[in-house]
Amino acid sequence: MFRVLCARLLQGHQTKPFPIPETALSDRYLGRPVLSDACWTDAEFAAVREQCPTAAIDGKPERVTLDLGRCLFCGQCRQATDKIRFTRDYHLAAKNRNDLVLNAEDNLDCAAAALSEAMQKLFGRSLRLRQVSAGGCNACEADVNVLNTLAWDLGRFGIQFVASPRHADGLLVTGPVTRNMRDALLKTYEAIAAPKLVIAAGTCAVSGGLYRDHQETCGGVDAVLPVNLYIPGCPPHPATTLDGLLRMLGQLE
């Protein structure tokens, strides 16, 4: 027991305040990309399109769009253009899928909006989530799990992951939804009492990501379930996930 108390002193208090400043993240962290409004050449546009593994860059050279829901944040596009710049902004979540599509005029700050007042009244101070991995590579799962550690202490915001869908207010889904997991995901959703929420966490869950056009997957959560919150990132930084959840609940503005 004495040893345990000594360890407690040595380990200290490690729970971080939230929100964390962007400077707390690695200087090499790739967060929200910003498109410059300078004109793209056809060749440049074609080169970027060729580099992008998930076809996140779209539109035409006069009006380039970047889909955060597809972006892997690999930064490969920077080898072909200087018109995409990655900031350290980790506020990436959005309520509507369309809000994740950026363009030069409209580099939206943050598109995660709060739930309706009625829903906030139900879930705003206490949210129980059931997590389902549906084809995730275990990076999203690992970085969602991190929120339960004492560094992030998810419980202080009234959010908790629970074991049974019967105890849950909603689902947090990771992965592109593989054909082999589709039924299990739908059954878990059905087992949750209405009204219920669905959160798609990670690029795969948002759009299918790298696996978007594979016949083995359904190409993202919204192909099979209605989604209330999209959290992009491959995987999303724990700060991105927590920020999205708190904005959805109206705890952060």
Added chain:
Amino acid sequence: MTSNTPPSPAPVGATLRNGQTIALNAIPTFSPDTFRTHVITQWQAGARLLCLFIRPEANQKWLTAVLADDTNAQLQVLAANVSAGRYRALTPDVPAAEHFENELAERWQITPEGHPRLQPERLSTAVDLTPERLAGEQLHEVAVGPVHAGIIEPGHFRFQCFGEHVFKLNIALGYQHRGIEARLTGGPDCRTLHYLETAAGDTTIGHSLAYCRAIEALAGITAPPRAAAIRAIMLELERIANHTGDLGAMAGDVAYLPTSSYCGRLRGDFLNLTALFCGNRFGRNLLTPGGVHYDLDDERRRTALTRFQQAFTSTVNAIGLMWNSASVLARFEGCGRLEPADALALGVVGVPARACGLTRDVRCDHPSGVFCFNQLPVSVGSGGDVLARAQVRWLEMQRSRDFLQEVLTTLPSSPLQTRPGRLQPEHLTVTLTEGWRGEICHVASSDHDGKLANYKIIDPSFHNWPALSRVMRDEQISNFPLCNKSFNLSYCGHDL
């Protein structure tokens, strides 16, 4: 303890070392029966079966085996034409072939005749338990998954029990199957590296390293020394981060909360160090065929070293608590014991193999890159139980710490990348990497245009899932979570 080192007979296949290439037409081919005899002879003499797969070429299907002779750091490749659609199964004589044969039967509709339990491996999850079912009035089945109680990946477990006593555990996987291997044919393209980075997301460095080395081998280049050193640092950091998480999770499973809470946080500190190097906590976007994308300048190196040492000091303290708790040790000891003979038969790799005394470690047996010069001793345990698997992890972490500190302070100067050119046409390479779970084996072959014709990924979990099933025999069902955690196998790495 015994080790797997009897004198080996002369190799019958084409020989190569980890990361070398051979021309496809230099792979000796045999009739299926002779192939079978050769593989069995080599296996009985102590060779390990790294991979057994079908390499399609034009209208032919080549059953290809990759065997390893660990004492001589030698690999051999041999093949047989099985276009006829059937051959005599290897599994009855080589138990480690069971899941490879399941896989090739499922994907290529080739029948391994005499296979004792032919089941879907990953394309379908419809495993038929009827032939496996035991008879008895008071027997009952417990079905778990695919959706589990925690934030973990999906898999289905079926226990056949008498009260708390488990007679048999059947594991059905495939829920994470997303079609990676098939999509690698025709590459490399802008997606290829990302597929490998997400083959098992918690082993991003391990799998992307094996991939980069395969492309480099086929292109006839090697990564510059500085890049090789950075890669090795990241590989060991990945090991330390995951072992810390695993030890914490094992403590959590026996309700020892101090170690569990501290380790959860400390694992994050090691992941944040990975992000210091490349921006991503899992090591995405760092490796590239030919080298690495990011350098470690002197200031970053100093910061990394200080932060690493702080985190490791706290880890020593957190894990030390567990070793001083008699109740934790009593729960770990004797639980989920894997016998060395079973580990040998199933071809188990990584921590579970070393925990029952087998000296298997790619970094030592088939070294590449920095591991050729900075040798790491193999961390071996005895007992094969949960305690031994925990101890081996802790030993490895300490050795990785020494290695990491040494390489961090003696980083060679060189460019970061050599550009890989076109791949040599019609060649095959085998690359091995000791990931934190164990041996990662990639087998790549190129077509006549220098594109990838076939790419095979073997995650260590592929070898080790049957061992988890094995240790649950005659175990209490309540010990399953602890046994499972002590293996901590990858679902997506198996399902691909």
